[in-house]
Amino acid sequence: MPTINLKSTDDLEKIEEDVIKAAEKSGKKNVIVNIFTFPGKKLKRRWDVRYKFNKKHLVMDAVIAAGVLFLIGLNIFWAYGGFHYFTDKLEVKVAGGESARAGEMVTALVSYRNGNDYRLEEAVLSLRLPENFQLKKVGRDDYDYAHNILNLGNLPAGANGEFAVEGVVMGALGDEQALIASLNFYKTGKRGDRLWGKFSAPAQWTYQIADSFLALETSLPEKVVSGSAVTWQIKIKNTSDSLSFEKVIVKPEFSSELVGWTEPVALNNLTPGKQEIITMPVKFFTDTDYKNIALNVFWRRDGRDLLQSTWSKQQTVLRPEFRLTHSIVSKAVNPGENVLLTINYENAGAYTIENAVISLELIGDYWGVPVESAGAKVKGKTLTWNFENSPRLALIQPKGKGEIQVTIGTKALVKGSNDINLKSVVRTTYRVEKENADFSDSILETKLNSNLAVDAYPMYFASTGDQLGRGSLPPRVAKETKYWIFARVINDINDVDNVTATVTLPVNVVFTDKANVPVGDPLVYDEATRSLTWKISKAPASPSLGGPAGATNIGFAFEVAIIPTAGQKGTYPLLLSAVKVSGTDGVTGEVIEKNLGGVTTKLIYDAKGKLRDGVVK
Numbered sequence: 001m002p003t004i005n006l007k008s009t010d011d012l013e014k015i016e017e018d019v020i021k022a023a024e025k026s027g028k029k030n031v032i033v034n035i036f037t038f039p040g041k042k043l044k045r046r047w048d049v050r051y052k053f054n055k056k057h058l059v060m061d062a063v064i065a066a067g068v069l070f071l072i073g074l075n076i077f078w079a080y081g082g083f084h085y086f087t088d089k090l091e092v093k094v095a096g097g098e099s100a101r102a103g104e105m106v107t108a109l110v111s112y113r114n115g116n117d118y119r120l121e122e123a124v125l126s127l128r129l130p131e132n133f134q135l136k137k138v139g140r141d142d143y144d145y146a147h148n149i150l151n152l153g154n155l156p157a158g159a160n161g162e163f164a165v166e167g168v169v170m171g172a173l174g175d176e177q178a179l180i181a182s183l184n185f186y187k188t189g190k191r192g193d194r195l196w197g198k199f200s201a202p203a204q205w206t207y208q209i210a211d212s213f214l215a216l217e218t219s220l221p222e223k224v225v226s227g228s229a230v231t232w233q234i235k236i237k238n239t240s241d242s243l244s245f246e247k248v249i250v251k252p253e254f255s256s257e258l259v260g261w262t263e264p265v266a267l268n269n270l271t272p273g274k275q276e277i278i279t280m281p282v283k284f285f286t287d288t289d290y291k292n293i294a295l296n297v298f299w300r301r302d303g304r305d306l307l308q309s310t311w312s313k314q315q316t317v318l319r320p321e322f323r324l325t326h327s328i329v330s331k332a333v334n335p336g337e338n339v340l341l342t343i344n345y346e347n348a349g350a351y352t353i354e355n356a357v358i359s360l361e362l363i364g365d366y367w368g369v370p371v372e373s374a375g376a377k378v379k380g381k382t383l384t385w386n387f388e389n390s391p392r393l394a395l396i397q398p399k400g401k402g403e404i405q406v407t408i409g410t411k412a413l414v415k416g417s418n419d420i421n422l423k424s425v426v427r428t429t430y431r432v433e434k435e436n437a438d439f440s441d442s443i444l445e446t447k448l449n450s451n452l453a454v455d456a457y458p459m460y461f462a463s464t465g466d467q468l469g470r471g472s473l474p475p476r477v478a479k480e481t482k483y484w485i486f487a488r489v490i491n492d493i494n495d496v497d498n499v500t501a502t503v504t505l506p507v508n509v510v511f512t513d514k515a516n517v518p519v520g521d522p523l524v525y526d527e528a529t530r531s532l533t534w535k536i537s538k539a540p541a542s543p544s545l546g547g548p549a550g551a552t553n554i555g556f557a558f559e560v561a562i563i564p565t566a567g568q569k570g571t572y573p574l575l576l577s578a579v580k581v582s583g584t585d586g587v588t589g590e591v592i593e594k595n596l597g598g599v600t601t602k603l604i605y606d607a608k609g610k611l612r613d614g615v616v617k
Contacts, residue, residue: 089115092125092183094205100169100177101211102299102308103243105136108205110181111162114155121194123152123185130177132170132301139163155185168243171209172307180204212308213240214248214270216297223316224284225437229260232282236267236297236309237275245270245299248308250278253294259283266300284317291315318433321349322396324358324441326426332447332588333422335493336412338371339446343426346401353396356430359384360406363423366448368409376406396430413451413492420493422446450494450541452592454501454555454581456487456599460609474614475564475573475601482512483562483575483601488555491539496583496592499539503599504578505530505560514559523558532558539583562601564616571615572600 096108110127114120126149129135135145140163143150152161171177182202187195217235224230238245251264260282267276284291294312298305326343333339343360347353362381370376375390376383385404387394392402410422427440460469460483471481487501505511511532515523520536534556564573576599583592601616603609 088187088199088201090120090183090185090201091115092181092201092203094179094181094203096179096205096207098207099210100207101213102169102171102173102209102306103213103240103245104169105166106169106207108165108179109162110165110203111160112152112155112183113160114157116187117157118190119157119188119192120155120159120185121188123155123183125150125152125181125183127165128180128182129167130169130171130179132306133177133179134168134170135165136168137164137166139165152183169207169209170301170306173209173212173310174307175209176206177209178204178206212297212299213238213243214245214297214299214308215239216295216309216311218295218311218313220313220315221435223318223433223435225432225435226284226286226317226319227439228437229281229283232261232280234278234280234295235275236270236278238270238272240272242272244272247300248276249298249300249305251296251298253296253312254291259285284315286317287319289317289319291317318351318435318437319349320347320351320353320432320437322347322353322356322428322430322432322437322439324426324428324439326360326424326441326444328422328424328444328446330446332449332585332590333410334449334592335366335410335451337410339408339410339422341406341408341424343404343406344401345396345403345428347396347398350398351432352398353400354394354431355387356393356396356428357384357386358390358393358404358426358428361425361427362408363419363425363443364421365414365417365419366411366422368411370406371409372405372407374404374406410448417492420448422448447588448493449585449588449590449592450496450583451490451492452496452499452539452581452583452585453490453594453596454487454579455490456485456503456576456579456596457605458483458485458575458599458601458603459606460484460603460613461606463607465608469609471561472617473609473612474617475562476617477564477566477569480561480563481601482559484557484559485575485599486555486557487534487579488553489536489539489581491541493541494588495541495586496539497537497586499536499581499583501534501556502578502580503532503576504580505532506562506574506577508565508573509560509562509575512559512561515556516558517556519554520556523556538586569616572602573616574598574600 091113093111094108095111096106100106110125112125129148138145138150140150165179169177180202181204182200184198184200186198189195215237219233221230234250236248236250246269248267248270249264250267252261261280265278270276292312292314294310296307297309299308323346324343326341328339328341330339341360343358345356345358360376360383367381370378370383373383374385376385377389383406385393390404423443423445425440425443427438429436429438431437460467460473462468468484469482472479473481475481485503487503489499489501511525517523517534520534524533526533536554539554560575562573562575578598579596581594581596584590585592603613606613
């Protein structure tokens with residue numbers, strides 16, 4: 001037998017040609033020619049020799065190769081269990097409602113059926129519960145609550161079952177949740193042997209939280225007036241028969257144009273059937289005719305806020321532009337003076353204002369009684385005008401305006417007062433487009449000048465009983481009697497700078513050149529004006545030191561002598577014809593000037609001297 005050299009190209013080509021000729025001669029053209037013996041250029045050469053000019057060979061060989069591969073695959077398919085492995089007629093279902101209410105007890109029905117004609121082994125059904133779902137009961141005694149699984153064991157062909165799953169739905173309004181049941185098992189082959197790999201059949205029940213046991217009810221007028229206070233009432237009720245809400249949060253959704261409600265409201269322990277009412281005074285401030293507002297109610301559970309109820313409305317807002325202001329001309333007021341106060345109102349909008357009521361409230365201890373009330377109804381420190389005492393307020397047409405002027409007295413002195421400034425506020429209520437409205441101007445504060453004064457009084461005996469004066473007591477006509485005059489500064493509101501006190505002596509009273517000035521400048525006597533002047537750079541505001549309110553320990557004392565005239569018999573003659581004081585208020589900057597009148601010989605503060613005192617004899 002001849003030897004074939006596999007490394008020789010000529011020998012190989014000859015073999016191929018002989019095989020082809022033999023195949024054609026015998027009529028068998030489906031002979032498989034191995035074209036994979038040598039790669040690369042050898043393959044191309046064989047293509048040129050075998051298939052290039054005879055495509056039928058190529059098609060036949062491809063069909064034969066595909067058939068071989070199919071047979072190989074079929075053997076593998078049967079080796080792995082055939083249709084048992086690749087097909088499945090196991091049915092798992094979870095059924096329930098399309099929607100649920102947060103906090104509601106729901107029931108889902110889980111069912112399974114082995115529709116295969118072979119046994120399933122070690123079947124275990126597991127449940128994956130929705131977030132926050134409270135599982136209450138599963139309708140199988142052998143259910144493992146700790147791991148949420150049910151061991152079904154082996155399921156013969158046709159085996160089936162079902163059970164109920166009961167629990168409480170927890171979540172936010174609009175949440176989509178799902179309860180998923182998965183049946184895990186092993187398949188068996190035609191010979192009953194277990195097939196390789198574990199299989200799973202899932203099913204799920206999907207539902208949406210569409211409602212809640214927290215009922216929300218609100219009440220707002222159909223129309224509100226911009227800038228006017230409105231009472232917003234919100235009712236939250238637990239409509240459940242058994243569920244309690246430990247904490248409920250009511251949160252408004254609005255911009256800064258709605259004021260009066262800044263923080264969410266928390267309600268605690270809302271038990272079944274319990275209702276809570278929230279009342280909020282709010283004001284709408286907007287330059288548009290509508291305002292979108294909303295309320296959300298949350299159930300706070302395990303640190304999360306779950307939306308339970310929501311409410312929204314496009315609120316109609318009226319903008320009448322009824323303006324109200326008041327003013328006082330004076331920058332500062334001296335205690336005891338009258339104050340002219342002016343109230344101005346104007347309808348600057350397009351709506352007619354009906355039945356307007358304007359009130360003026362006076363705030364502060366130093367306000368006195370009205371001197372001129374312009375027909376107002378006065379109650380305490382409040383003055384009120386309405387269409388009854390001021391008919392023009394019954395109907396105020398667009399562009400209409402008006403003015404009210406009142407004169408209010410002030411008190412000269414209020415002992416121990418801490419409310420020392422004059423405050424006032426004006427308010428109005430009215431109707432516009434059948435809606436009630438109200439408005440108040442900002443509080444107007446007018447400063448009081450300090451209650452600067454000098455308390456001057458004569459003394460014949462000191463408080464210790466020592467005699468200070470000389471001469472007759474009571475004084476006698478044509479007889480000289482000497483007194484000491486004590487003067488102390490009174491200042492109970494603000495510090496006063498550059499204080500000057502001046503006293504003037506009558507013609508029959510002389511200054512004896514005796515004086516005591518512990519603080520301030522020395523007394524200066526002016527013979528031409530018969531006056532004594534004392535100055536100090538600052539007199540601080542001071543509480544009472546046992547004398548008049550605001551009395552300080554700042555002052556001076558001096559001696560005078562009087563020789564009563566016959567015309568002064570039977571009277572308490574003047575020792576000082578005038579006492580004046582001036583200074584600059586340290587707060588208001590106003591110059592204070594007061595003439596406090598005269599001082600007589602009457603011994604008001606001299607306890608011992610009172611026993612002998614009297615009119616001129």
